[in-house]
Amino acid sequence: MRRIILGCVILVSMTWAKSVPVANDALYQKECASCHFGYQPALLNASGWQKVMGNLQDHFGTDASLSQKEHDAILTYVTQNAGNSKLTQGNTTMRISQSPYFIKEHRRIPERLIDQPEVKSLSQCAACHTKAEQGDYSERNIVIPNYGRWE
Ligand code: HEC
Ligand code: HEC
Incomplete structure (x- = not known):
């Protein structure tokens, strides 16, 4: 029995990153999926999202600023659904594409x-x-x- 449970745990942790929950928040889709694809919140950890949302006026060379109300709603959505997986582990930046696992997978x-x-x-x-x-x-x-x- 214990071995079966362990097997399931290993299987789940191996297949985790191949699929993440869809970005199903309407406000997020409207405001954060116009210039680029709407990154699912689980692709970045909470501290990464805080960094992104903390500097929308200077967002990778563009201005993506929002009203305070929209900002707060999106910050809550992304941080509550933030990732905690090997894709987000050790990522101290505000880029998904800078996580150590991402770099390794795409090198x-x-x-x-x-x-x-x-x-x-x-x-x-x-x-x-x-x-x-x-x-x-x-x-x-x-x-x-x-x-x-x-x-
Ligand atoms: C005005 C256009 C614009 C809007 C609106 C916008 N972005 Fe971006 N975003 C960019 C650009 C440009 C980049 C850099 C892309 C590149 O390097 O190719 C970027 C990059 C990012 C990245 C890093 C992607 C990576 O490389 O890992 C994240 C995360 C991100 N945006 C989140 C958001 C969120 C959250 C919102 C909504 C609050 C948002 N963006 C709205 C233009 C925009
Ligand atoms: C130029 C094409 C390209 C782009 C753009 C790209 N990827 Fe990938 N991605 C790949 C390829 C190819 C692999 C498989 C690498 C391998 O296994 O050799 C991969 C692998 C992955 C994996 C690992 C899948 C697994 O098997 O666990 C994840 C997660 C992933 N990409 C997410 C992303 C995310 C998120 C973005 C955008 C921020 C992105 N990729 C952008 C080509 C791309």
Whole structure:
């Protein structure tokens, strides 16, 4: 019995990152998914979200500021649903794409496939993860533009 439980725990922790809960908050979708794909809150830890939300006037070179009311509502939504997994572990930045696990998972992708106009940067999750919108990051749903499936 104990072995079965342990097996389940290991299985769950191995498959965790392949899928995260969808970003289903209407205000978040409206305000935070216009310039880029709406990153699911579970992709970043709570301290990362606090950093992002703490400096929206100077948001990666753009102004993404909100009214105090909207700011507070979105801050609550993202921090309450923040990630606590190997994808978010050890990430002291406000970028999902700077987490140690993220860097390790993406280090084999050639620069030219990232720099190309169809992708632009590793921040554009949905350019390669065809089911990113649904929170599915599994390998079988990765298609890199001008390259194809990643296997
Ligand atoms: C005016 C456009 C704009 C709006 C609105 C906007 N962003 Fe961004 N965001 C950007 C740009 C530009 C980047 C940098 C992308 C890059 O480096 O390719 C970025 C990057 C990010 C990143 C880091 C992605 C990574 O590389 O890991 C996070 C997290 C983020 N935004 C969250 C938010 C949240 C939360 C909101 C809503 C409060 C929001 N953004 C609204 C333009 C915007
Ligand atoms: C240029 C295409 C590309 C972009 C853009 C991209 N990824 Fe990936 N991603 C990949 C590839 C390829 C892999 C598989 C790497 C491997 O296993 O060799 C991967 C792996 C992953 C994994 C690990 C899946 C697992 O099996 O556990 C996660 C999670 C992930 N990506 C999330 C993201 C997120 C979130 C973003 C946006 C912030 C993003 N990726 C942007 C191509 C991309």
